[in-house]
Amino acid sequence: MSVRVVARIRPLLDKELDKDIIVKPDSAESGKPYTIVKIPNPKNEAEDFSFAFNSVYDQSTCQETLFTSEVSPHVKSLFQGYDVTIFAYGVTGTGKTHTMRGGLKLAERGVIPRLLSSVFRRGKKIMKDTEGNTTVRVALSYYEIYNDKVFDLLEPPEKRTPSGLPLRAEASGKTVVAGLSERACEDLKDFEKLYIEANNNRVTAATKLNAHSSRSHAILRVKLTQTTGEIVRESTASAIDLAGSEDNRRTDNGKERLIESAAINKSLFVLSQCIEAISRGDKRIPYRESKMTRILSLGQNNGITIMILNLAPMKSYHLDTLSSLNVSSRAKRIEVREIENEVVFKQFPKTSSTTTSGNIHRQPLRPLANAHNVHNGNVAAAAKATDANKPVKAFSVYTDKSKPTPVTSQPLVLKPLANTSNTRRSTPAKRPSDQEALHVRPSKLARPIGQPLMPRSTATLAASSTTSKMTVSAEEIEAMVEKKVGEILAARAAAEKSAVPVQVHVQPGLDDAVQKRLDALERRIESDEWREDAKSEGLRFLLAARQHKERGEDAAALKAYEMALPFFPGQAKLLSKIERLKAKLHSAERPRPEHFFDVKEKVTRKKKRRTTSDDDEVDADYEDAEADVEEATFVKPASRRPRVKAVPRTILPDDNGPPSPRAQQLLDIVNSRDLVQIKSLVGFGAKKAKDLVDYLELMSVDEENCIDSLGQLRAVPGMGGRTIDRAYEGLLAM
Numbered sequence: 001m002s003v004r005v006v007a008r009i010r011p012l013l014d015k016e017l018d019k020d021i022i023v024k025p026d027s028a029e030s031g032k033p034y035t036i037v038k039i040p041n042p043k044n045e046a047e048d049f050s051f052a053f054n055s056v057y058d059q060s061t062c063q064e065t066l067f068t069s070e071v072s073p074h075v076k077s078l079f080q081g082y083d084v085t086i087f088a089y090g091v092t093g094t095g096k097t098h099t100m101r102g103g104l105k106l107a108e109r110g111v112i113p114r115l116l117s118s119v120f121r122r123g124k125k126i127m128k129d130t131e132g133n134t135t136v137r138v139a140l141s142y143y144e145i146y147n148d149k150v151f152d153l154l155e156p157p158e159k160r161t162p163s164g165l166p167l168r169a170e171a172s173g174k175t176v177v178a179g180l181s182e183r184a185c186e187d188l189k190d191f192e193k194l195y196i197e198a199n200n201n202r203v204t205a206a207t208k209l210n211a212h213s214s215r216s217h218a219i220l221r222v223k224l225t226q227t228t229g230e231i232v233r234e235s236t237a238s239a240i241d242l243a244g245s246e247d248n249r250r251t252d253n254g255k256e257r258l259i260e261s262a263a264i265n266k267s268l269f270v271l272s273q274c275i276e277a278i279s280r281g282d283k284r285i286p287y288r289e290s291k292m293t294r295i296l297s298l299g300q301n302n303g304i305t306i307m308i309l310n311l312a313p314m315k316s317y318h319l320d321t322l323s324s325l326n327v328s329s330r331a332k333r334i335e336v337r338e339i340e341n342e343v344v345f346k347q348f349p350k351t352s353s354t355t356t357s358g359n360i361h362r363q364p365l366r367p368l369a370n371a372h373n374v375h376n377g378n379v380a381a382a383a384k385a386t387d388a389n390k391p392v393k394a395f396s397v398y399t400d401k402s403k404p405t406p407v408t409s410q411p412l413v414l415k416p417l418a419n420t421s422n423t424r425r426s427t428p429a430k431r432p433s434d435q436e437a438l439h440v441r442p443s444k445l446a447r448p449i450g451q452p453l454m455p456r457s458t459a460t461l462a463a464s465s466t467t468s469k470m471t472v473s474a475e476e477i478e479a480m481v482e483k484k485v486g487e488i489l490a491a492r493a494a495a496e497k498s499a500v501p502v503q504v505h506v507q508p509g510l511d512d513a514v515q516k517r518l519d520a521l522e523r524r525i526e527s528d529e530w531r532e533d534a535k536s537e538g539l540r541f542l543l544a545a546r547q548h549k550e551r552g553e554d555a556a557a558l559k560a561y562e563m564a565l566p567f568f569p570g571q572a573k574l575l576s577k578i579e580r581l582k583a584k585l586h587s588a589e590r591p592r593p594e595h596f597f598d599v600k601e602k603v604t605r606k607k608k609r610r611t612t613s614d615d616d617e618v619d620a621d622y623e624d625a626e627a628d629v630e631e632a633t634f635v636k637p638a639s640r641r642p643r644v645k646a647v648p649r650t651i652l653p654d655d656n657g658p659p660s661p662r663a664q665q666l667l668d669i670v671n672s673r674d675l676v677q678i679k680s681l682v683g684f685g686a687k688k689a690k691d692l693v694d695y696l697e698l699m700s701v702d703e704e705n706c707i708d709s710l711g712q713l714r715a716v717p718g719m720g721g722r723t724i725d726r727a728y729e730g731l732l733a734m
């Protein structure tokens with residue numbers, strides 16, 4: 001993934017005064033374009049802080065200049081199959097909506113209408129140039145995330161459900177919004193009509209700071225589909241107008257606005273955590289902690305990301321501006337490499353013998369452009385080969401001079417080339433098949449002779465660094481790629497076919513305790529402990545299976561276990577469960593109680609040592625998942641995590657009411673921001689304590705802004721689930 005971070009300083013508005021300007025652009029060398037933002041140190045105004053960006057746009061920058069410099073070059077990449085994400089970040093009232101949406105007049109149109117206009121123009125040209133052989137289709141989705149819930153903006157507000165639309169992890173690792181509508185869009189007029197209508201649906205509420213403050217993150221998704229015969233190339237441009245971060249004390253917010261602000265601050269905080277983690281090169285990016293970051297998938301997605309930091313130049317925004325400058329300057333350290341997308345066919349090649357023969361006429365994978373992908377085994381390996389000192393997973397640092405070249409100027413190749421979620425995993429896969437596929441990815445370098453699609457310099461570099469290591473033949477690679485794609489498609493088909501409800505619902509007949517544990521598991525699935533989206537999908541199936549089993553619905557349980565199988569392929573215990581259920585259904589004899597099997601299996605599993613290394617990884621995945629299902633349902637929970645000992649279940653005081661003395665004690669400890677005190681709470685390790693303190697620091701620059709209720713505390717990232725209950729119960733036990 002590549003992230004380009006630019007800053008835009010807005011002009012003064014009517015009542016703002018020149019003398020209050022404190023934010024200024026600067027250049028690294030005189031006469032060069034601006035790349036630095038300067039702002040005084042609030043504690044010593046004689047001293048300036050400098051923040052470096054890829055580009056800085058001053059108050060005089062018009063909409064066209066910003067678009068031409070920052071977005072327009074990536075439209076070509078979009079048509080080459082890359083995903084492009086553009087998001088505006090900044091404090092309320094700094095010009096995010098102006099930048100993304102803009103005004104109605106032609107000159108004032110923002111990034112979004114200009115992007116659409118560009119896409120339609122280029123699409124028409126392609127259709128004309130290919131005399132209709134290539135068709136280009138544009139479809140729009142538009143949704144908002146309000147209070148961490150997703151709502152479709154193309155649907156009227158009456159159709160909204162209180163809980164909003166769920167997110168779904170695709171087998172490819174991509175996170176999508178389930179049930180989101182998509183409208184085909186023929187031309188700019190179509191788009192404008194849809195866009196205006198949808199914006200009327202957007203939740204906005206006036207605040208003291210800005211009379212038209214947007215209180216939700218708005219995400220426009222432009223899906224581009226180019227079809228030439230059987231070959232489909234799909235890519236997506238996402239334009240995101242983030243809600244503004246703000247300081248509640250200055251906005252005189254009421255209760256409702258406070259809740260909105262908490263949700264906004266939470267998601268922006270998680271965004272900043274993700275950015276920080278990526279820039280540090282962490283393995284674990286906490287992107288799953290808010291819906292917005294899950295959808296953005298920072299650090300997970302491929303393609304091109306442009307972050308526009310909007311800034312107001314005045315003193316009244318001083319501390320907020322500093323905070324957002326801090327976040328964005330971290331984003332600037334995110335690695336700057338793009339990844340080529342993988343191949344997909346409109347129709348997956350039939351499983352006839354020809355597809356596995358050496359005669360197939362499809363390209364295994366697209367050529368390496370100027371890209372190296374840290375998530376991709378072979379490219380990372382190639383990078384390693386060329387730079388032994390550089391860790392494969394490391395992120396490189398921008399130099400201010402290096403404006404990232406999005407894609408090499410290769411011609412539009414009407415070859416199987418698509419950005420599809422179907423064949424891509426965001427993280428190194430755990431399943432053996434995926435591992436295998438990753439290891440064989442040198443296929444990108446084993447392009448059939450005579451098709452030098454790679455720019456020469458890149459090709460030479462890549463080849464020189466890897467050819468000596470090539471041990472797999474083109475046919476073998478073909479077969480392996482085929483196998484990999486087949487597996488993914490099978491998993492997807494299985495998931496689509498499923499009639500088994502995979503969401504956890506309240507089930508009559510399950511007692512409260514069991515239901516609570518199921519709910520807890522559901523939350524865990526959503527939490528960062530389930531970083532592997534595909535794995536959590538598999539877990540959902542397992543969970544559904546266990547519910548069915550508990551209710552004696554063996555046929556449905558069998559089906560759900562079968563649905564889980566693609567996520568844990570070849571997993572022996574899962575297979576044996578399936579077999580047992582089949583046998584049980586077949587014989588229809590009265591079985592022993594199901595939980596008897598489970599307990600026994602669990603004990604046996606614990607005693608047994610695994611021996612086959614090939615199966616280790618998949619078994620570990622499966623067993624993790626299965627252990628969680630068991631823990632959540634019927635078996636005495638395994639003591640995998642420390643528990644509060646022998647404390648009778650406590651009734652917590654009303655989350656949003658006045659805190660009880662004990663709750664107040666908990667809040668005092670939290671508000672102390674003292675790591676030692678916070679770490680003394682049950683369930684708080686060093687990391688959790690630090691995250692909490694960081695959050696409090698980010699929420700307010702001084703120490704007056706405190707958490708006043710357990711409800712507010714629960715809204716803090718990482719404080720979900722039973723965290724607060726356990727800390728509270730722990731205090732009682734002391």
Ligand SMILES: Nc1ncnc2c1ncn2[C@@H]1O[C@H](COP(=O)(O)OP(=O)(O)OP(=O)(O)O)[C@@H](O)[C@H]1O
Pocket residue numbers: 009010011013061090091092093094095096097098099210212213214215242243244245310
């Ligand atoms: N570059 C600019 N040129 C002219 N006016 C601007 C510019 N940027 C922002 N403005 C004006 O500043 C005001 C606030 O901008 P805008 O509503 O876009 O802020 P925002 O960051 O989207 O706020 P919120 O987070 O509340 O949605 C608007 O009146 C807008 O027209």
